[in-house]
Amino acid sequence: xLEQEKNLVEKARQGDLEAFNSLITSYQNTAYxxxxxxLGNHYDxxxxxxxxxxxxFKAIRKFKGGSFKVWLLRIVTNACKDxxxxxxxxxxxxxxxxxxxxEGLELGRTPRLADEENPxxxxxxxxxARLVQEAIDALPFDQKAVIVLADLxxxxxxxxxxxxxxxxxxxxSRLSRARAKVRDYLLTHEELLPSRYRLKP
Amino acid sequence: MFGKEHEKVKxxxxxxxxxxxxxxxxxxxxxxxxxxQECQAEWxxxxxxxxxxxxxxxxxxxxxxxxxxxxxxxxxxxxxxYVARAFTALAAALFVILIxxxxxxxxxAPMRALATPLPPTPAIVKTYPELEQRPxxxxxxxxxxxxxxxxxxxxxxxxxxxxxPAPRVEQKLNLRWLPWExxxxxxxxxxxxxxxxxxRRR
Numbered sequence: 001x002l003e004q005e006k007n008l009v010e011k012a013r014q015g016d017l018e019a020f021n022s023l024i025t026s027y028q029n030t031a032y033x034x035x036x037x038x039l040g041n042h043y044d045x046x047x048x049x050x051x052x053x054x055x056x057f058k059a060i061r062k063f064k065g066g067s068f069k070v071w072l073l074r075i076v077t078n079a080c081k082d083x084x085x086x087x088x089x090x091x092x093x094x095x096x097x098x099x100x101x102x103e104g105l106e107l108g109r110t111p112r113l114a115d116e117e118n119p120x121x122x123x124x125x126x127x128x129a130r131l132v133q134e135a136i137d138a139l140p141f142d143q144k145a146v147i148v149l150a151d152l153x154x155x156x157x158x159x160x161x162x163x164x165x166x167x168x169x170x171x172x173s174r175l176s177r178a179r180a181k182v183r184d185y186l187l188t189h190e191e192l193l194p195s196r197y198r199l200k201p
Numbered sequence: 202m203f204g205k206e207h208e209k210v211k212x213x214x215x216x217x218x219x220x221x222x223x224x225x226x227x228x229x230x231x232x233x234x235x236x237x238q239e240c241q242a243e244w245x246x247x248x249x250x251x252x253x254x255x256x257x258x259x260x261x262x263x264x265x266x267x268x269x270x271x272x273x274x275x276x277x278x279x280x281x282x283y284v285a286r287a288f289t290a291l292a293a294a295l296f297v298i299l300i301x302x303x304x305x306x307x308x309x310a311p312m313r314a315l316a317t318p319l320p321p322t323p324a325i326v327k328t329y330p331e332l333e334q335r336p337x338x339x340x341x342x343x344x345x346x347x348x349x350x351x352x353x354x355x356x357x358x359x360x361x362x363x364x365x366p367a368p369r370v371e372q373k374l375n376l377r378w379l380p381w382e383x384x385x386x387x388x389x390x391x392x393x394x395x396x397x398x399x400x401r402r403r
Contacts (some may be wrong), residue, residue: 036260179250
């Protein structure tokens with residue numbers, strides 16, 4: 001952990017909210033991406049991240065060193081688990097389903113990088129993201145969390161094990177199953193992928 | 202063809218590109234891939250899918266998630282919720298205990314009947330008449346039989362006492378605690394509803 005981060009953690013432990021907010025600024029993109037990929041929509045992801053950060057501030061005294069990012073991701077994944085449970089318990093039907101879903105997706109879109117990417121490439125990448133997201137959505141929570149942390153956030157097995165509170169062996173078996181299922185989904189929907197992303201273009 | 206090795210490699214293949222595999226596992230996969238076409242094809246599709254998954258764009262946070270002081274106040278659990286939950290638990294426990302007591306009393310009734318002393322036998326009463334408490338329920342001999350003995354002139358022998366059947370115990374569920382059971386039951390339901398409302402209002 002960096003010296004500056006250590007100082008901020010120490011101040012936050014003493015109840016300094018400003019220090020805590022400075023601390024999370026560099027991790028909020030990671031936290032939001034993790035929640036967005038696990039929950040599959042912008043609204044639930046935003047709520048889960050906000051909830052997780054509030055819980056993190058309250059629980060920061062329990063942080064006993066190590067990686068702050070991994071500790072924070074543990075709280076974020078737990079908040080996502082709670083959100084999924086709550087949505088199963090109280091399924092909500094949006095007033096205007098199509099509009100709401102579309103809006104949720106729009107908010108979750110990547111901004112176009114005008115200099116590096118042409119509109120066609122941008123549209124193709126969005127199509128790829130949509131299909132991969134569908135494949136992830138079809139997984140059970142345990143596998144979702146592992147594949148998001150490993151393949152989208154780039155955490156290693158030990159970090160995932162710490163973030164999810166499970167043994168490394170379990171991380172490996174869940175990741176293996178999750179990747180095989182995502183592969184199966186992409187293979188069966190291969191014709192929906194832009195040609196440059198297909199297995200045999 | 203390869204049996205167990207093939208199955209083991211198949212389970213490890215999705216992790217082949219990771220750094221986390223042990224040298225032994227990596228060696229096993231490499232050796233197996235050289236000879237197994239099925240696993241080679243499997244690895245091709247897995248590598249393709251993993252690379253696509255890693256390629257999807259990152260989504261930037263749509264807003265700041267900084268924690269405000271008002272968030273901390275809002276997130277606090279109201280004291281009323283704790284009180285309502287404690288009340289519900291207490292009332293439910295009381296309800297269960299009272300129902301349990303009534304049921305126990307109901308089940309224990311035959312055991313109490315067994316514990317009461319049996320009435321003295323005729324032989325004992327003959328020896329100790331003061332022990333007689335109530336007329337013995339001796340079987341009444343049929344009149345035809347008595348008539349027949351008189352007619353035949355055979356002296357009537359004293360009737361042999363037959364064992365008295367055990368008194369039947371009438372069991373009736375007596376809800377001694379019924380009023381309190383009703384109060385506790387309603388209390389638990391009311392507490393549950395109050396907890397639910399307070400939780401929804403948070």
